Amino acid sequence: VMASMAHLQEEKLQLQEELLRLQEKLAAQENDELSRSLQLQGQVETLKAKLLEQAQEISRLRSELGGTDTEKHRDLLAAENERLRQDMKVCEGELRELRRQQQAPCQDCAHLQENAKLQERLSQLQQEAEETRAKLVELNLEVQQKTNRLAEVELRLKDSLAERAQEEERLSRRLRDSQETIASLKSQPQQVKYIIKTVEVESAKAKQALCESQSRNQYLQEQVGMQRQVLKEMEQQLQSSQKTAAQLRAQIMMYEAELERAHGQMLEDMQAMEEEKNHAIEEAFSRAQVEMKAVHENLAGVRTNLLTLQPALRTLTHDYNSLKRQVRDFPLLLQEALRSARAEISQAIEDVHSTNRELLRKYRRELQLRKKCHNELVRLKGNIRVFGRVRPITKEDGEGPEAANAVTFDADDDAVLHLLHKGKQVSFELDKVFPPQASQEEVFQEVQALVTSCIDGYNVCIFAYGQTGAGKTYTMEGTAANPGINQRALQLLFSEVRSKAADWDYAISVSAAEIYNESLRDLLGKEPQEKLEIKLCPDGSGQLYVPGLTEFRVQSVEDINKVFEFGYVNRATESTNLNEHSSRSHALLIVTVRGLDRSTGLRTTGKLNLVDLAGSERVGRSGAEGSRLREAQHINKSLSALGDVIYALRSRQGHVPFRNSKLTYLLQDSLSGDSKTLMMVQVSPAEKNTSETLCSLKFAERVRSVELGPVSRKAELASWPSQEQLEVTEGLGVPFLFLLTPGIASGRGHTSPSLGQLSGRAASIRRKLQTSG
Numbered sequence: 156v157m158a159s160m161a162h163l164q165e166e167k168l169q170l171q172e173e174l175l176r177l178q179e180k181l182a183a184q185e186n187d188e189l190s191r192s193l194q195l196q197g198q199v200e201t202l203k204a205k206l207l208e209q210a211q212e213i214s215r216l217r218s219e220l221g222g223t224d225t226e227k228h229r230d231l232l233a234a235e236n237e238r239l240r241q242d243m244k245v246c247e248g249e250l251r252e253l254r255r256q257q258q259a260p261c262q263d264c265a266h267l268q269e270n271a272k273l274q275e276r277l278s279q280l281q282q283e284a285e286e287t288r289a290k291l292v293e294l295n296l297e298v299q300q301k302t303n304r305l306a307e308v309e310l311r312l313k314d315s316l317a318e319r320a321q322e323e324e325r326l327s328r329r330l331r332d333s334q335e336t337i338a339s340l341k342s343q344p345q346q347v348k349y350i351i352k353t354v355e356v357e358s359a360k361a362k363q364a365l366c367e368s369q370s371r372n373q374y375l376q377e378q379v380g381m382q383r384q385v386l387k388e389m390e391q392q393l394q395s396s397q398k399t400a401a402q403l404r405a406q407i408m409m410y411e412a413e414l415e416r417a418h419g420q421m422l423e424d425m426q427a428m429e430e431e432k433n434h435a436i437e438e439a440f441s442r443a444q445v446e447m448k449a450v451h452e453n454l455a456g457v458r459t460n461l462l463t464l465q466p467a468l469r470t471l472t473h474d475y476n477s478l479k480r481q482v483r484d485f486p487l488l489l490q491e492a493l494r495s496a497r498a499e500i501s502q503a504i505e506d507v508h509s510t511n512r513e514l515l516r517k518y519r520r521e522l523q524l525r526k527k528c529h530n531e532l533v534r535l536k537g538n539i540r541v542f543g544r545v546r547p548i549t550k551e552d553g554e555g556p557e558a559a560n561a562v563t564f565d566a567d568d569d570a571v572l573h574l575l576h577k578g579k580q581v582s583f584e585l586d587k588v589f590p591p592q593a594s595q596e597e598v599f600q601e602v603q604a605l606v607t608s609c610i611d612g613y614n615v616c617i618f619a620y621g622q623t624g625a626g627k628t629y630t631m632e633g634t635a636a637n638p639g640i641n642q643r644a645l646q647l648l649f650s651e652v653r654s655k656a657a658d659w660d661y662a663i664s665v666s667a668a669e670i671y672n673e674s675l676r677d678l679l680g681k682e683p684q685e686k687l688e689i690k691l692c693p694d695g696s697g698q699l700y701v702p703g704l705t706e707f708r709v710q711s712v713e714d715i716n717k718v719f720e721f722g723y724v725n726r727a728t729e730s731t732n733l734n735e736h737s738s739r740s741h742a743l744l745i746v747t748v749r750g751l752d753r754s755t756g757l758r759t760t761g762k763l764n765l766v767d768l769a770g771s772e773r774v775g776r777s778g779a780e781g782s783r784l785r786e787a788q789h790i791n792k793s794l795s796a797l798g799d800v801i802y803a804l805r806s807r808q809g810h811v812p813f814r815n816s817k818l819t820y821l822l823q824d825s826l827s828g829d830s831k832t833l834m835m836v837q838v839s840p841a842e843k844n845t846s847e848t849l850c851s852l853k854f855a856e857r858v859r860s861v862e863l864g865p866v867s868r869k870a871e872l873a874s875w876p877s878q879e880q881l882e883v884t885e886g887l888g889v890p891f892l893f894l895l896t897p898g899i900a901s902g903r904g905h906t907s908p909s910l911g912q913l914s915g916r917a918a919s920i921r922r923k924l925q926t927s928g
């Protein structure tokens with residue numbers, strides 16, 4: 156119910172959101188419209204401004220056109236007239252003011268004086284005006300007179316012209332008459348001569364009068380011509396001014412027409428814009444209406460939705476309220492439940508505690524039992540175990556048939572190995588066999604139990620046995636990238652010690668020594684060439700110790716690396732050919748772990764001896780002489796002694812010949828008692844090494860096959876074959892002596908053999924004898 160209510164609430168919220176969105180949209184549209192109408196108004200304004208500009212332009216043009224002299228003059232006169240009118244108005248205004256002031260009673264004599272002055276000035280001005288007016292009238296009169304006179308002169312001119320014409324006519328008539336009379340008088344010579352004489356006298360007078368009248372006539376004619384010229388010029392001026400006036404008028408008309416057109420255009424534009432605006436507004440309005448309608452519809456839908464939701468909401472509210480009540484009561488219930496649960500839990504914890512305690516007690520008991528069983532198992536298995544490791548074929552093995560692989564393995568049994576020797580397959584069974592592909596890690600895993608047991612106070616020896624080049628050093632030291640048992644063992648010890656640090660204090664120290672030609676040298680000492688002696692502890696404990704053997708306390712992997720490096724450098728500086736030297740000497744790394752249980756005060760000491768033995772290969776009896784022979788004899792002796800000791804130990808002989816070699820003597824306390832020993836027999840798989848491989852594997856099998864349990868007389872009688880004996884019996888495959896030893900067969904970790912087992916083992920040995928020829 157809560158969920159559905161929440162859902163409904165969500166839906167409601169969504170709808171409200173939608174409504175809000177639509178309202179916002181509407182508002183946005185309204186805003187849009189407003190802005191659009193504002194825009195249109197702005198446009199109208201700009202058009203108006205443009206119109207004004209055009210009108211101004213027209214008036215400017217007009218003023219420019221009025222630039223002709225007459226118009227300018229006229230305009231100037233009009234302006235002057237206007238100015239004068241203004242002046243007059245001002246003067247009249249002043250006058251009125253003065254009059255008003257005059258009428259206003261004034262006691263101030265300064266004002267009165269001023270008034271009087273002003274009146275005086277006024278009267279003066281009036282007088283001046285009167286005079287100017289009179290002068291103007293006079294001038295007008297004069298102008299009138301002059302015009303009258305001009306008219307008179309014109310009239311007189313006309314009269315005189317007429318007179319002259321008459322006179323001319325009269326004179327010409329008299330001239331004709333006189334000529335006629337002359338002619339008649341000619342006919343009457345005397346009389347005529349007199350008459351001629353009088354006429355001649357009279358004609359000179361007439362001639363003079365004629366000349367005078369002619370010159371006067373000419374002057375008048377000139378005057379008339381001048382007047383005519385003036386008239387003509389004036390007419391021309393009038394005509395030109397009329398022409399310009401007509402032109403101006405035409406231009407004005409043109410401008411007016413243009414103005415009219417512009418105005419019309421503007422009006423049209425405005426009309427169009429108005430229409431457009433109206434149209435846009437209408438459109439927007441209709442759109443808004445449509446949207447509004449949609450919104451309304453939506454709203455109506457929402458409303459109906461809401462209406463349908465309401466009953467559901469009511470039931471939900473009801474449910475919610477009941478739930479709320481339940482929730483309110485919930486803490487109490489919860490507390491109650493919690494209280495009871497807590498009680499139950501504490502009870503359960505108590506139970507678990509007690510069972511735990513019981514279990515722990517049982518576990519401890521089991522642990523002790525297991526340890527006992529383990530020790531028993533180890534005891535039964537034998538404290539001495541033998542592993543085999545086959546190295547891979549390397550480049551050093553060369554190529555061809557010599558480098559062919561001669562070693563094969565059993566897919567079902569990791570303890571079995573087959574060697575093809577001279578065309579025959581010989582099988583060997585050890586405690587475990589590592590094939591070439593086995594990693595350092597895998598090898599170490601099989602070894603690590605031994606290593607950790609030295610923390611518990613056990614002494615441990617791990618030997619690498621085998622011919623030179625079979626991988627002893629690789630297994631013990633390894634490479635920097637892939638370290639061997641030595642480094643891994645120390646790392647493991649460090650981590651084990653760290654994990655026990657809560658209860659135990661441990662100290663780990665290391666020594667490194669070398670046995671060469673039966674002399675012991677300290678590889679970590681300041682004088683490595685010094686020969687060390689092995690001595691019995693003077694405390695009468697029967698323990699051995701080597702006075703002067705350097706012991707380094709190590710706490711980390713770095714410390715170990717330093718120790719190894721130091722030992723290596725010492726070994727290298729002491730020999731001309733390290734490889735050869737190392738193959739003819741035994742290298743020992745002795746790790747001592749001393750522990751103190753802080754609660755009980757119990758002290759433990761465990762020793763881990765990691766030995767890289769000298770090469771087990773046989774040196775040809777003939778040919779070897781001098782130092783090489785001596786070396787070979789020493790190696791042979793010490794390896795035989797090691798075999799003897801292991802044999803004696805495993806067969807529990809009363810006497811163990813530890814003193815037969817430096818190596819066994821030094822390791823005496825790490826080989827006897829509860830000590831654990833591992834022999835790692837290294838072999839090469841190459842065809843060319845098969846005879847050495849065979850020897851090594853025989854050695855391994857012999858060490859392994861020494862039985863535990865009650866010591867038999869025969870076993871007691873038997874002795875470990877020397878290296879020479881191994882070589883002698885090589886042709887037989889298995890030394891003859893071993894055939895006499897019971898329990899010689901290849902069973903792994905078995906106890907005292909039963910009769911049945913014995914016969915089975917005899918058969919297997921016989922089989923081996925047959926295969927090896």
Ligand code: ADP
Nearest residue numbers: 546547549622623624625626627628629630738
């Ligand atoms: P040894 O010490 O017995 O004389 P080395 O340990 O020096 O023999 O080994 C001889 C060569 O074989 C070395 O180059 C070594 O790296 C190589 N070798 C030995 N065992 C292995 C192995 N398991 N895997 C790879 N290389 C090995």
Ligand code: MG
Nearest residue numbers: 627628737738
């Ligand atoms: Mg080596």
